Amino acid sequence: MVAVCYSLLLMKDCNSCGKCCDTAGDGGLSASADEIDWWETYRPDIARFASDGRIWVDPATDEYFARCPWLRQSPCGSKTFCEIYDDRPEDCRHYPVDIEQMIRHDCEMLEPRDLQNSRRAQQRLEVLMALNREH
Ligand code: SF4
Numbered sequence: 001m002v003a004v005c006y007s008l009l010l011m012k013d014c015n016s017c018g019k020c021c022d023t024a025g026d027g028g029l030s031a032s033a034d035e036i037d038w039w040e041t042y043r044p045d046i047a048r049f050a051s052d053g054r055i056w057v058d059p060a061t062d063e064y065f066a067r068c069p070w071l072r073q074s075p076c077g078s079k080t081f082c083e084i085y086d087d088r089p090e091d092c093r094h095y096p097v098d099i100e101q102m103i104r105h106d107c108e109m110l111e112p113r114d115l116q117n118s119r120r121a122q123q124r125l126e127v128l129m130a131l132n133r134e135h
């Protein structure tokens, strides 16, 4: 029990820097047929950026947006938020999957010690993600 609490202290919370979402343009995300069906029924405003199973696609060009069209800057300018947070793709809900992905995206949850021992960092991440899924 103590070990779990100690391990949680060693990875920072997400600070909404937006770096991970910044990499989600240009075909970096996927959505299932069920998700797209759901958006078509309940969120046509979201579904309009899906095309032939691809997200996020500009309806004017049928090309991927270079940057996720739902990423917004907070009024203070130092944080970002997702405009469709409650209805975002499963891909986004499961981020981050592993430490390598976080390193690639320069994720600000990582502590220097996470870079030194990626196996332990992965264990801490899995505890954190399991807790997040409960809430
Ligand atoms: S849909 Fe939302 S959570 Fe997913 S990449 Fe875009 S801004 Fe980020």
Ligand code: SF4
Binding pocket: 013, 014, 015, 016, 017, 018, 019, 020, 021, 096, 105, 106, 107, 108, 109
């Ligand atoms: S890169 Fe990491 S810290 Fe930044 S918004 Fe994404 S999960 Fe949060």
